[in-house]
Amino acid sequence: MVKVNQNYLKLPGSYLFSEVARRISAYSAAHPEAKIIKLSIGDVTRPLAPAVIQAMHAAVEEMGTFEGFHGYGPEQGYPFLREAIAQFDYAARGVDILPEEIFVSDGAKSDCGNIGDIFGADNVVAVCDPVYPVYVDTNAMAGRAGDFQESLGRWSRLVYMPCVESNGFSPEIPKEQPDLIYLCFPNNPTGAMATREQLEAWVDYANATGAVILYDSAYEAFITQEDIPHTIFEIEGARTCAIEFRSFSKTAGFTGNRCAYTVVPRELERDGARLNSLWNRRQTTKFNGVPYVVQRGAAAIYTPEGRAQIMESIAYYQNNAQVIRAGLSAVGLECFGGVNAPYIWLKTPKGMGSWDFFDLLLDRANVAATPGAGFGPSGEGYLRLTAFGGAEATREAVERIKAVL
Numbered sequence: 001m002v003k004v005n006q007n008y009l010k011l012p013g014s015y016l017f018s019e020v021a022r023r024i025s026a027y028s029a030a031h032p033e034a035k036i037i038k039l040s041i042g043d044v045t046r047p048l049a050p051a052v053i054q055a056m057h058a059a060v061e062e063m064g065t066f067e068g069f070h071g072y073g074p075e076q077g078y079p080f081l082r083e084a085i086a087q088f089d090y091a092a093r094g095v096d097i098l099p100e101e102i103f104v105s106d107g108a109k110s111d112c113g114n115i116g117d118i119f120g121a122d123n124v125v126a127v128c129d130p131v132y133p134v135y136v137d138t139n140a141m142a143g144r145a146g147d148f149q150e151s152l153g154r155w156s157r158l159v160y161m162p163c164v165e166s167n168g169f170s171p172e173i174p175k176e177q178p179d180l181i182y183l184c185f186p187n188n189p190t191g192a193m194a195t196r197e198q199l200e201a202w203v204d205y206a207n208a209t210g211a212v213i214l215y216d217s218a219y220e221a222f223i224t225q226e227d228i229p230h231t232i233f234e235i236e237g238a239r240t241c242a243i244e245f246r247s248f249s250k251t252a253g254f255t256g257n258r259c260a261y262t263v264v265p266r267e268l269e270r271d272g273a274r275l276n277s278l279w280n281r282r283q284t285t286k287f288n289g290v291p292y293v294v295q296r297g298a299a300a301i302y303t304p305e306g307r308a309q310i311m312e313s314i315a316y317y318q319n320n321a322q323v324i325r326a327g328l329s330a331v332g333l334e335c336f337g338g339v340n341a342p343y344i345w346l347k348t349p350k351g352m353g354s355w356d357f358f359d360l361l362l363d364r365a366n367v368a369a370t371p372g373a374g375f376g377p378s379g380e381g382y383l384r385l386t387a388f389g390g391a392e393a394t395r396e397a398v399e400r401i402k403a404v405l
Protein backbone atom coordinates (compact mmCIF):
# COMPACT_ATOMS: atom_id res chain seq x y z
CA MET A 1 0.00 0.00 0.00
CA VAL A 2 1.36 3.38 -0.98
CA LYS A 3 2.20 5.74 1.83
CA VAL A 4 1.87 9.46 1.26
CA ASN A 5 4.21 12.10 2.62
CA GLN A 6 2.60 12.50 6.04
CA ASN A 7 3.95 16.04 6.30
CA TYR A 8 1.43 17.16 3.69
CA LEU A 9 -1.37 16.00 5.95
CA LYS A 10 -0.13 18.35 8.66
CA LEU A 11 -0.52 21.46 6.49
CA PRO A 12 -3.32 23.63 7.82
CA GLY A 13 -6.29 24.69 5.69
CA SER A 14 -5.79 26.16 2.29
CA TYR A 15 -2.94 28.28 1.07
CA LEU A 16 -3.52 31.92 2.10
CA PHE A 17 -4.16 33.32 -1.36
CA SER A 18 -6.58 30.50 -2.17
CA GLU A 19 -8.61 31.43 0.89
CA VAL A 20 -8.56 35.12 -0.09
CA ALA A 21 -9.67 34.18 -3.62
CA ARG A 22 -12.38 31.92 -2.24
CA ARG A 23 -13.82 34.73 -0.10
CA ILE A 24 -13.72 37.18 -3.01
CA SER A 25 -15.50 34.69 -5.30
CA ALA A 26 -18.13 33.94 -2.68
CA TYR A 27 -18.73 37.66 -2.19
CA SER A 28 -18.93 38.29 -5.96
CA ALA A 29 -21.37 35.43 -6.41
CA ALA A 30 -23.63 36.86 -3.71
CA HIS A 31 -23.22 40.46 -4.97
CA PRO A 32 -22.84 40.30 -8.75
CA GLU A 33 -23.21 44.09 -9.04
CA ALA A 34 -20.14 44.75 -6.83
CA LYS A 35 -17.08 46.12 -8.63
CA ILE A 36 -14.32 44.73 -6.50
CA ILE A 37 -10.88 46.32 -6.63
CA LYS A 38 -8.20 43.79 -5.81
CA LEU A 39 -5.25 45.05 -3.87
CA SER A 40 -4.72 41.54 -2.56
CA ILE A 41 -2.50 39.14 -4.50
CA GLY A 42 0.84 40.65 -5.45
CA ASP A 43 0.55 40.24 -9.21
CA VAL A 44 1.64 42.91 -11.66
CA THR A 45 -0.85 44.48 -14.07
CA ARG A 46 1.24 46.43 -16.56
CA PRO A 47 2.21 44.81 -19.89
CA LEU A 48 5.68 43.63 -20.76
CA ALA A 49 8.19 46.25 -21.89
CA PRO A 50 8.43 46.76 -25.70
CA ALA A 51 12.12 45.77 -25.63
CA VAL A 52 11.18 42.46 -24.01
CA ILE A 53 8.44 41.80 -26.56
CA GLN A 54 10.79 42.60 -29.42
CA ALA A 55 13.47 40.25 -28.09
CA MET A 56 10.93 37.48 -27.58
CA HIS A 57 9.51 37.94 -31.09
CA ALA A 58 13.01 37.72 -32.55
CA ALA A 59 13.69 34.59 -30.51
CA VAL A 60 10.47 32.98 -31.73
CA GLU A 61 11.55 33.66 -35.32
CA GLU A 62 14.94 32.10 -34.60
CA MET A 63 13.25 29.00 -33.21
CA GLY A 64 11.53 28.52 -36.57
CA THR A 65 14.82 28.07 -38.41
CA PHE A 66 17.30 25.19 -38.50
CA GLU A 67 20.17 27.50 -37.53
CA GLY A 68 18.32 29.28 -34.72
CA PHE A 69 16.38 26.38 -33.25
CA HIS A 70 17.05 25.72 -29.54
CA GLY A 71 16.09 22.45 -27.90
CA TYR A 72 17.03 21.65 -24.33
CA GLY A 73 19.19 24.49 -23.10
CA PRO A 74 21.69 24.48 -20.26
CA GLU A 75 19.76 23.73 -17.05
CA GLN A 76 21.53 26.64 -15.35
CA GLY A 77 20.51 29.20 -17.97
CA TYR A 78 22.07 30.46 -21.22
CA PRO A 79 25.45 32.19 -20.87
CA PHE A 80 24.08 35.41 -22.44
CA LEU A 81 21.62 35.82 -19.55
CA ARG A 82 23.95 34.68 -16.76
CA GLU A 83 26.61 37.07 -18.01
CA ALA A 84 24.17 39.99 -18.24
CA ILE A 85 22.96 39.34 -14.68
CA ALA A 86 26.54 39.17 -13.36
CA GLN A 87 27.41 42.41 -15.13
CA PHE A 88 24.33 44.56 -14.54
CA ASP A 89 22.84 43.28 -11.28
CA TYR A 90 26.17 42.74 -9.51
CA ALA A 91 29.35 44.16 -11.11
CA ALA A 92 27.56 47.49 -11.69
CA ARG A 93 27.12 47.67 -7.90
CA GLY A 94 30.73 46.74 -7.25
CA VAL A 95 29.88 43.12 -6.40
CA ASP A 96 31.78 40.23 -7.97
CA ILE A 97 29.50 37.36 -8.89
CA LEU A 98 30.60 34.83 -11.50
CA PRO A 99 28.14 33.66 -14.17
CA GLU A 100 28.62 30.08 -12.93
CA GLU A 101 27.34 31.16 -9.52
CA ILE A 102 24.02 32.22 -11.13
CA PHE A 103 21.31 29.62 -11.75
CA VAL A 104 18.45 30.83 -13.95
CA SER A 105 15.11 29.26 -13.06
CA ASP A 106 11.37 29.45 -13.61
CA GLY A 107 10.71 31.37 -10.40
CA ALA A 108 11.92 32.52 -7.03
CA LYS A 109 8.95 30.68 -5.55
CA SER A 110 10.23 27.37 -6.92
CA ASP A 111 13.80 28.12 -5.87
CA CYS A 112 12.87 29.21 -2.33
CA GLY A 113 11.04 25.91 -1.96
CA ASN A 114 13.44 23.67 -3.86
CA ILE A 115 16.56 24.93 -2.08
CA GLY A 116 15.47 22.77 0.85
CA ASP A 117 16.42 19.69 -1.22
CA ILE A 118 20.11 20.30 -0.57
CA PHE A 119 19.73 20.61 3.22
CA GLY A 120 19.17 17.86 5.80
CA ALA A 121 15.77 17.36 7.36
CA ASP A 122 17.01 18.02 10.88
CA ASN A 123 18.22 21.58 10.35
CA VAL A 124 16.60 24.23 12.52
CA VAL A 125 14.86 26.82 10.36
CA ALA A 126 14.21 30.44 11.31
CA VAL A 127 11.59 32.53 9.53
CA CYS A 128 10.33 36.03 9.95
CA ASP A 129 6.87 36.44 11.40
CA PRO A 130 4.91 37.60 9.39
CA VAL A 131 6.42 35.81 6.40
CA TYR A 132 5.97 34.88 2.73
CA PRO A 133 4.14 31.55 3.34
CA VAL A 134 6.23 29.56 0.85
CA TYR A 135 9.24 29.32 3.21
CA VAL A 136 7.09 27.89 6.00
CA ASP A 137 4.98 25.49 3.94
CA THR A 138 7.87 24.04 1.95
CA ASN A 139 9.82 23.35 5.14
CA ALA A 140 6.71 21.76 6.62
CA MET A 141 6.43 19.52 3.53
CA ALA A 142 10.07 18.50 4.00
CA GLY A 143 9.50 17.60 7.64
CA ARG A 144 11.61 20.42 9.06
CA ALA A 145 8.76 22.32 10.71
CA GLY A 146 7.46 19.71 13.19
CA ASP A 147 3.74 19.84 13.90
CA PHE A 148 1.30 22.64 13.33
CA GLN A 149 -0.05 23.98 16.59
CA GLU A 150 -3.52 25.11 15.67
CA SER A 151 -4.15 27.21 18.79
CA LEU A 152 -0.90 29.16 18.35
CA GLY A 153 -0.93 29.28 14.55
CA ARG A 154 2.71 28.11 14.61
CA TRP A 155 4.84 25.11 13.72
CA SER A 156 6.53 23.42 16.67
CA ARG A 157 10.08 23.21 15.22
CA LEU A 158 10.30 26.52 13.40
CA VAL A 159 12.00 29.49 15.01
CA TYR A 160 9.77 32.53 14.53
CA MET A 161 11.43 35.93 14.46
CA PRO A 162 8.75 38.55 15.15
CA CYS A 163 8.86 41.57 12.85
CA VAL A 164 6.79 44.11 14.68
CA GLU A 165 6.44 47.84 15.07
CA SER A 166 8.91 47.97 17.98
CA ASN A 167 11.78 46.54 15.90
CA GLY A 168 10.85 48.40 12.73
CA PHE A 169 9.60 45.11 11.20
CA SER A 170 13.19 43.86 10.97
CA PRO A 171 13.95 40.55 12.74
CA GLU A 172 16.32 40.31 15.68
CA ILE A 173 18.82 37.49 16.03
CA PRO A 174 16.94 34.74 17.93
CA LYS A 175 18.24 33.06 21.06
CA GLU A 176 17.78 29.59 19.53
CA GLN A 177 20.61 28.91 17.09
CA PRO A 178 19.03 28.33 13.66
CA ASP A 179 20.85 26.60 10.79
CA LEU A 180 18.82 28.06 7.94
CA ILE A 181 17.66 31.67 8.15
CA TYR A 182 15.17 33.03 5.64
CA LEU A 183 15.43 36.79 5.20
CA CYS A 184 13.40 38.75 2.68
CA PHE A 185 14.21 42.37 1.88
CA PRO A 186 12.43 44.44 0.66
CA ASN A 187 9.95 42.48 2.70
CA ASN A 188 6.79 40.77 1.68
CA PRO A 189 4.38 41.39 3.42
CA THR A 190 5.49 44.33 5.61
CA GLY A 191 7.28 46.37 2.93
CA ALA A 192 10.15 46.91 5.42
CA MET A 193 13.80 47.13 4.40
CA ALA A 194 16.84 46.15 6.47
CA THR A 195 19.68 48.60 6.91
CA ARG A 196 23.26 47.82 5.94
CA GLU A 197 24.17 47.49 9.64
CA GLN A 198 21.37 45.00 10.24
CA LEU A 199 22.46 42.87 7.29
CA GLU A 200 26.08 43.03 8.48
CA ALA A 201 24.96 41.68 11.84
CA TRP A 202 23.18 38.76 10.15
CA VAL A 203 26.17 37.93 7.96
CA ASP A 204 28.55 38.02 10.94
CA TYR A 205 26.18 35.83 12.91
CA ALA A 206 25.80 33.26 10.12
CA ASN A 207 29.54 33.07 9.56
CA ALA A 208 30.17 32.69 13.29
CA THR A 209 27.59 29.94 13.80
CA GLY A 210 27.79 28.10 10.46
CA ALA A 211 24.22 29.00 9.53
CA VAL A 212 23.16 29.76 5.95
CA ILE A 213 21.12 32.86 5.09
CA LEU A 214 18.51 32.33 2.38
CA TYR A 215 18.08 35.89 1.15
CA ASP A 216 14.99 36.58 -0.94
CA SER A 217 15.41 39.81 -2.83
CA ALA A 218 12.50 39.46 -5.26
CA TYR A 219 11.54 43.12 -4.73
CA GLU A 220 15.02 44.61 -5.05
CA ALA A 221 13.94 46.86 -7.94
CA PHE A 222 11.67 48.81 -5.60
CA ILE A 223 14.42 50.12 -3.32
CA THR A 224 14.42 53.92 -3.43
CA GLN A 225 16.42 55.02 -0.41
CA GLU A 226 20.15 55.71 -0.64
CA ASP A 227 22.70 53.46 1.02
CA ILE A 228 20.39 50.46 1.23
CA PRO A 229 22.07 47.28 0.01
CA HIS A 230 20.46 45.92 -3.16
CA THR A 231 22.01 42.52 -2.66
CA ILE A 232 23.24 40.61 0.38
CA PHE A 233 26.55 40.26 -1.47
CA GLU A 234 27.24 43.95 -0.89
CA ILE A 235 27.91 42.85 2.70
CA GLU A 236 31.42 41.67 3.45
CA GLY A 237 31.50 37.98 4.32
CA ALA A 238 28.19 37.14 2.60
CA ARG A 239 29.92 34.90 0.05
CA THR A 240 30.63 32.35 2.76
CA CYS A 241 27.16 32.27 4.29
CA ALA A 242 24.41 33.41 1.89
CA ILE A 243 22.30 32.29 -1.05
CA GLU A 244 20.30 34.97 -2.86
CA PHE A 245 17.02 34.64 -4.77
CA ARG A 246 16.01 37.19 -7.39
CA SER A 247 13.15 37.30 -9.85
CA PHE A 248 12.14 39.03 -13.06
CA SER A 249 8.50 38.77 -11.92
CA LYS A 250 8.15 42.11 -10.18
CA THR A 251 11.21 43.75 -11.73
CA ALA A 252 9.99 43.29 -15.29
CA GLY A 253 6.41 42.04 -15.12
CA PHE A 254 7.40 38.40 -15.73
CA THR A 255 4.85 36.77 -13.41
CA GLY A 256 3.27 35.06 -16.43
CA ASN A 257 6.56 34.60 -18.27
CA ARG A 258 8.43 32.81 -15.47
CA CYS A 259 12.08 33.68 -15.06
CA ALA A 260 14.19 34.15 -11.94
CA TYR A 261 17.63 33.27 -10.66
CA THR A 262 19.47 32.07 -7.59
CA VAL A 263 23.06 32.95 -6.68
CA VAL A 264 25.11 30.34 -4.83
CA PRO A 265 28.70 31.53 -4.30
CA ARG A 266 31.49 29.05 -4.88
CA GLU A 267 33.03 29.70 -1.45
CA LEU A 268 29.86 28.64 0.36
CA GLU A 269 30.61 25.29 1.99
CA ARG A 270 28.84 23.44 4.78
CA ASP A 271 29.24 19.96 6.16
CA GLY A 272 32.22 19.39 3.85
CA ALA A 273 30.22 20.12 0.71
CA ARG A 274 30.19 23.01 -1.74
CA LEU A 275 26.59 24.25 -1.93
CA ASN A 276 27.08 25.55 -5.48
CA SER A 277 27.84 21.96 -6.58
CA LEU A 278 24.89 20.53 -4.68
CA TRP A 279 22.47 23.09 -6.19
CA ASN A 280 23.94 22.42 -9.62
CA ARG A 281 23.36 18.70 -9.08
CA ARG A 282 19.81 19.35 -7.90
CA GLN A 283 18.95 21.60 -10.83
CA THR A 284 20.52 19.41 -13.51
CA THR A 285 18.62 16.40 -12.16
CA LYS A 286 15.20 17.90 -11.53
CA PHE A 287 14.97 20.93 -13.83
CA ASN A 288 15.33 21.33 -17.58
CA GLY A 289 15.85 25.05 -17.90
CA VAL A 290 13.82 28.15 -18.74
CA PRO A 291 12.57 28.48 -22.36
CA TYR A 292 15.04 30.15 -24.71
CA VAL A 293 12.43 32.71 -25.78
CA VAL A 294 11.78 33.73 -22.17
CA GLN A 295 15.51 34.06 -21.40
CA ARG A 296 15.94 36.28 -24.47
CA GLY A 297 13.10 38.43 -23.14
CA ALA A 298 14.72 38.61 -19.70
CA ALA A 299 18.08 39.61 -21.18
CA ALA A 300 16.39 42.52 -22.96
CA ILE A 301 15.85 44.32 -19.65
CA TYR A 302 19.61 44.85 -19.45
CA THR A 303 19.69 46.92 -22.66
CA PRO A 304 19.46 50.71 -22.19
CA GLU A 305 15.96 50.91 -23.68
CA GLY A 306 14.75 47.83 -21.80
CA ARG A 307 16.10 49.28 -18.56
CA ALA A 308 14.34 52.62 -19.14
CA GLN A 309 11.07 50.89 -19.94
CA ILE A 310 11.00 48.65 -16.87
CA MET A 311 11.99 51.58 -14.65
CA GLU A 312 8.93 53.43 -15.96
CA SER A 313 6.64 50.62 -14.81
CA ILE A 314 8.37 50.38 -11.46
CA ALA A 315 7.93 54.15 -10.99
CA TYR A 316 4.25 53.74 -11.82
CA TYR A 317 3.81 51.14 -9.06
CA GLN A 318 5.90 53.20 -6.66
CA ASN A 319 3.55 56.10 -7.27
CA ASN A 320 0.58 53.84 -6.40
CA ALA A 321 2.33 52.97 -3.15
CA GLN A 322 2.62 56.67 -2.32
CA VAL A 323 -1.05 57.23 -3.14
CA ILE A 324 -2.08 54.44 -0.75
CA ARG A 325 0.27 55.54 2.02
CA ALA A 326 -0.58 59.22 1.81
CA GLY A 327 -4.33 58.72 1.37
CA LEU A 328 -4.80 56.28 4.24
CA SER A 329 -2.38 58.05 6.59
CA ALA A 330 -4.38 61.25 6.04
CA VAL A 331 -7.44 59.63 7.65
CA GLY A 332 -5.43 58.42 10.62
CA LEU A 333 -4.64 54.86 9.56
CA GLU A 334 -1.13 53.68 10.42
CA CYS A 335 0.71 52.61 7.28
CA PHE A 336 4.16 51.00 7.06
CA GLY A 337 6.25 49.99 4.05
CA GLY A 338 5.54 51.28 0.56
CA VAL A 339 8.80 53.25 0.34
CA ASN A 340 11.28 50.56 -0.72
CA ALA A 341 8.62 48.00 -1.57
CA PRO A 342 5.34 47.64 -3.47
CA TYR A 343 3.53 46.62 -0.28
CA ILE A 344 1.81 48.73 2.35
CA TRP A 345 1.35 47.18 5.77
CA LEU A 346 -1.77 48.71 7.20
CA LYS A 347 -2.61 48.54 10.89
CA THR A 348 -6.26 47.71 11.45
CA PRO A 349 -8.25 50.40 13.25
CA LYS A 350 -9.32 49.94 16.87
CA GLY A 351 -7.46 46.65 17.27
CA MET A 352 -9.74 44.87 14.81
CA GLY A 353 -8.73 41.35 13.70
CA SER A 354 -7.13 40.97 10.27
CA TRP A 355 -9.81 38.77 8.75
CA ASP A 356 -12.58 40.94 10.25
CA PHE A 357 -11.07 44.05 8.66
CA PHE A 358 -10.59 42.13 5.41
CA ASP A 359 -14.30 41.17 5.41
CA LEU A 360 -15.34 44.71 6.31
CA LEU A 361 -13.37 46.28 3.46
CA LEU A 362 -14.60 43.65 1.02
CA ASP A 363 -18.20 44.17 2.07
CA ARG A 364 -18.34 47.94 2.61
CA ALA A 365 -15.68 49.26 0.20
CA ASN A 366 -15.55 46.36 -2.27
CA VAL A 367 -11.78 46.44 -1.86
CA ALA A 368 -9.88 43.17 -1.43
CA ALA A 369 -6.70 43.17 0.65
CA THR A 370 -4.70 40.32 2.21
CA PRO A 371 -5.18 39.69 5.95
CA GLY A 372 -1.92 40.04 7.86
CA ALA A 373 -2.75 37.08 10.09
CA GLY A 374 -2.39 34.83 7.05
CA PHE A 375 1.34 35.60 7.02
CA GLY A 376 1.93 34.48 10.61
CA PRO A 377 0.84 35.19 14.18
CA SER A 378 2.59 38.59 14.33
CA GLY A 379 0.64 39.68 11.25
CA GLU A 380 -2.58 39.71 13.27
CA GLY A 381 -3.98 43.23 13.38
CA TYR A 382 -2.62 44.17 9.93
CA LEU A 383 -3.64 44.04 6.29
CA ARG A 384 -1.36 44.00 3.27
CA LEU A 385 -2.23 46.23 0.33
CA THR A 386 -0.34 45.99 -2.93
CA ALA A 387 0.69 48.78 -5.26
CA PHE A 388 0.46 46.58 -8.36
CA GLY A 389 -2.99 47.76 -9.46
CA GLY A 390 -3.87 50.37 -12.04
CA ALA A 391 -3.36 53.97 -10.92
CA GLU A 392 -7.03 54.87 -11.25
CA ALA A 393 -8.27 51.76 -9.45
CA THR A 394 -5.75 52.37 -6.68
CA ARG A 395 -6.94 55.93 -6.17
CA GLU A 396 -10.55 54.77 -6.21
CA ALA A 397 -9.80 52.02 -3.66
CA VAL A 398 -8.19 54.56 -1.34
CA GLU A 399 -11.22 56.86 -1.63
CA ARG A 400 -13.59 53.97 -0.92
CA ILE A 401 -11.62 52.89 2.17
CA LYS A 402 -11.56 56.48 3.41
CA ALA A 403 -15.33 56.72 2.98
CA VAL A 404 -15.91 53.54 5.00
CA LEU A 405 -13.77 54.79 7.86
Ligand code: PLP
Binding pocket: 042, 106, 107, 108, 109, 110, 112, 132, 184, 188, 216, 218, 246, 247, 248, 249, 255, 259, 260
Ligand atom coordinates in the same frame (compact mmCIF):
# COMPACT_ATOMS: atom_id res chain seq x y z
N1 PLP B 1 9.56 35.80 -3.14
C1 PLP B 1 8.69 36.65 -2.60
C2 PLP B 1 9.01 37.32 -1.32
C3 PLP B 1 7.47 36.91 -3.24
O1 PLP B 1 6.60 37.73 -2.68
C4 PLP B 1 7.18 36.26 -4.45
C5 PLP B 1 5.91 36.49 -5.18
O2 PLP B 1 4.96 37.02 -4.75
C6 PLP B 1 8.11 35.38 -4.96
C7 PLP B 1 9.29 35.17 -4.29
C8 PLP B 1 7.80 34.61 -6.20
O3 PLP B 1 8.51 35.03 -7.29
P1 PLP B 1 8.40 34.27 -8.68
O4 PLP B 1 7.27 34.87 -9.44
O5 PLP B 1 9.73 34.49 -9.30
O6 PLP B 1 8.17 32.81 -8.41
